[in-house]
Amino acid sequence: MQIGFIGLGIMGRPMAGHLADAGHDLFVARHRSPVPDDLVQKGVTECASARAVAEKSEVIITIVPDTPDVEGVLFGENGVAEGLSDGKIVVDMSSISPTETKIFAEKIKAKGCGYLDAPVSGGEQGAINAALTIMVGGAQKTFDIVKPLFDTMGKTITLVGPNNGDGQTCKVANQIVVALTIEAIGEALVFASKAGADPNKVREALLGGLAQSKILEVHGQRMIDRTFDPGFRIKLHQKDLNLALQAARELGVSLPNTAGAQELFNVCNALGGEGWDHSALVKALEHMGGHKVAED
Helix, strand or coil, rough: CCCEEECCCHHHHHHHHHHHHHHCCCEEEEECCCCHHHHHHHHCCEECHHHHHHHHHHHEEECCHHHHHHHHHHHCCCHHHHHCCCCCCEEEEECHHHHHHHHHHHHHHHHCEEEEEECCCHHHHHCCCCCCCEEEECCCHHHHHHHHHHHHEEEEEEEEEECHHHHHHHHHHHHHHHHHHHHHHHHHHHHHHCCCCHHHHHHHHHHCCCCHHHHHHHHHEEEEEEECCCCCEHHHHHHHHHHHHHHHHHHHCCHHHHHHHHHHHHHHHHHHCCEEEEHHHHHHHHHHHHHCCCCC
């Protein structure tokens, strides 16, 4: 297929690489940084603008940091929307506002094009290993066309619902679970360490019981090893929790523990850690409790 790809950061770069390796023709444009050399070597074509990318592509994929970034890429000057024609498909794999997603989708569909919101989970390693979880909102017929591309980039692909915004809603729910699980593991390891137990052995024991999880396996070890290079940056997880709390206000739903996790991320920011991996939320707990799980 002729595929446009905009957003070649930590996640997008390996995702685009998998598509190129699968034999698709990729057309890319700079978002915030130059096109990586490894993608150039794979034969991708760099275009002068998002509009030019859309003009050359059947399917245009975007994966950029936040809602305003998506809006700019799609509808800004020389944006994707200006290069669309009937029958093309836009797939936004960013993690952004479900409400704004619905607005973006209506504008794209008014041009006779398809639209899927398809945010991902799995972090950098999942992108590198083509093992991402992809949560999709949109029409079944559009999903069926794009599904082979999703299979190239991910492992668990789910059409969450027929409405645009359903995928983003699922991603927000995912980020709530991830944040609260990181917070719970941080509390458990700080508690165990302060009580004099070996946090390595505590983690090992917990992995054999009902408390086991991928987050305990990966991020629990990060907390013990003090390896807080991202990964997934705290500032990006804060963006996702802001989406959750904003939507909760609109829906009249209370998310008290989500709000608490956001405050702990705020403590990390105050310590200079907005660029830390989100597992470093444990540093906020350590700061308030005066005890570290392990020494840096």
